[in-house]
Amino acid sequence: MAQRYENIMVAVDGSKEADLAFIKGVHSALRNQAKLTIAHVIDTRALQSISTFDAEVYEELQVEANDLMAEYEKRAKDAGLTDIKVVIEMGNPKTLLAKTIPDKEKVDLILVGATGLNAFERLLVGSSSEYILRHTSVDLLVVRDKDKTL
Known part of the structure; x- marks a missing residue:
């Protein structure tokens, strides 16, 4: 049985990786005839x-x-696409993108761009995509920039 998604959320921040996730999210929504929820979180942790x-x-x-x-x-x-929802929140991107927004919007697939952080940076700040993977209850697609070298 083929999986059909009904509400696809793509998390965007203006980065190249997020843009690649957005493009895949649009194509996935078209293929699935799904609603596309475009989510952006203004990270207020630094401002605090x-x-x-x-x-x-x-x-x-x-x-x-x-x-x-x-x-x-x-x-x-x-x-x-015609069924589009835009969500802008302020707060911690990790928790908002992993649970709060997907639960509120009834999302069944999340697309995010890979962070591109090296191992040391991940130890210090953590990866949002890794946090979402560990804490979300829906499918997650992490989109990587295939042209980026590690």
């Missing part, structure tokens, strides 16, 4: 360590996220 932050920083990040997501949504529509 700044002792004097300005509300304008959050507003600027929100404007940038809105612009980024409008471009992704346009590209998805141009590719022929």
